[in-house]
Amino acid sequence: FNKVDILGVQVADVSFEDTIDYIVDAVKNKEKTSIFTPNINLLIAAHKDQQYKDVLNTSGLLVPDGKPLVWTSKWLKQPLTEKVSGSSLFFKLCEVSAQKNMRVFLLGAAPGVGDIAKQKLEKQYPGLTISGTYSPPFGFENDPDELDKIVKLLQKSTSDVLVVGLGAPKQERFISKYLKAYDIPVSLGLGSSIDYAAG
Numbered sequence: 082f083n084k085v086d087i088l089g090v091q092v093a094d095v096s097f098e099d100t101i102d103y104i105v106d107a108v109k110n111k112e113k114t115s116i117f118t119p120n121i122n123l124l125i126a127a128h129k130d131q132q133y134k135d136v137l138n139t140s141g142l143l144v145p146d147g148k149p150l151v152w153t154s155k156w157l158k159q160p161l162t163e164k165v166s167g168s169s170l171f172f173k174l175c176e177v178s179a180q181k182n183m184r185v186f187l188l189g190a191a192p193g194v195g196d197i198a199k200q201k202l203e204k205q206y207p208g209l210t211i212s213g214t215y216s217p218p219f220g221f222e223n224d225p226d227e228l229d230k231i232v233k234l235l236q237k238s239t240s241d242v243l244v245v246g247l248g249a250p251k252q253e254r255f256i257s258k259y260l261k262a263y264d265i266p267v268s269l270g271l272g273s274s275i276d277y278a279a280g
């Protein structure tokens with residue numbers, strides 16, 4: 082995909098459909114990749130934090146989450162095709178996962194929320210398997226035992242897609258750091274999508 086540099090972050094010129102196809106292909110080919118959905122606030126955060134900018138730029142795909150990114154790209158005379166919102170992506174991903182038997186793990190949100198999301202999503206998309214849910218405790222990112230536990234849980238779940246809803250920048254940092262440690266082809270940072278799904 083073509084990329085547009087916005088504040089030093091390489092945002093891909095992808096449509097919503099392109100993004101779904103990218104995920105399905107990566108699962109099919111067992112290619113490990115990460116997808117993040119930067120909005121303008123995230124780009125500003127990255128602008129102030131080189132390490133976080135590197136985390137974003139070394140991901141597999143950065144989709145433009147929000148109209149302001151599309152407007153900015155037009156102003157830069159490198160127009161992005163359309164916005165790809167993280168929450169719409171999440172629901173479409175569940176629909177496609179149901180059709181293609183892709184197992185989806187939900188990591189993040191408050192205790193119990195993931196299980197409610199699992200119940201609702203599996204009902205809404207017949208055939209969908211939410212392969213596991215887990216709500217990491219406060220401060221997990223600085224607790225090696227907890228991180229080890231999370232990686233083992235992901236590994237045991239034999240999932241195809243990992244949806245991480247830990248908020249930015251935690252979710253992107255987690256994926257970037259631990260992607261190699263678990264055997265799940267596609268990891269996405271999807272903010273509060275698990276909350277939305279739980280209603």
Ligand code: UDP
Pocket residue numbers: 189190191216217218219220246247248249251271272273275276
């Ligand atoms: N969250 C979490 N653990 C954390 C921090 C956040 O599970 O340590 C969850 C929170 O419960 C919510 C999601 O991350 O479901 C998104 O949080 P937030 O609204 O802060 O992120 P944003 O959507 O603004 O990126």
